Amino acid sequence: MAKVAPFHSSKTKDVYHDCNTCTEGNNIEPQYKTAGTGNLPRCKNCAERDRLGTC
Ligand SMILES: [Zn+2]
Numbered sequence: 291m292a293k294v295a296p297f298h299s300s301k302t303k304d305v306y307h308d309c310n311t312c313t314e315g316n317n318i319e320p321q322y323k324t325a326g327t328g329n330l331p332r333c334k335n336c337a338e339r340d341r342l343g344t345c
Pocket residue numbers: 306307308309312313314315333334335336337
């Protein structure tokens with residue numbers, strides 16, 4: 291469980307993730323996993339995990 295460098299999906303381009311326990315982030319296929327925020331909003335799941343200290 292840890293915060294990681296932001297990454298997003300170059301396929302969906304919906305949100306970025308910064309928590310390595312995020313199930314949505316972990317569902318991104320390796321070929322679409324792209325470093326950086328992509329100027330996207332933060333994933334709600336990641337934000338919630340960070341808030342709860344479970345990131
Ligand atoms: Zn996420």
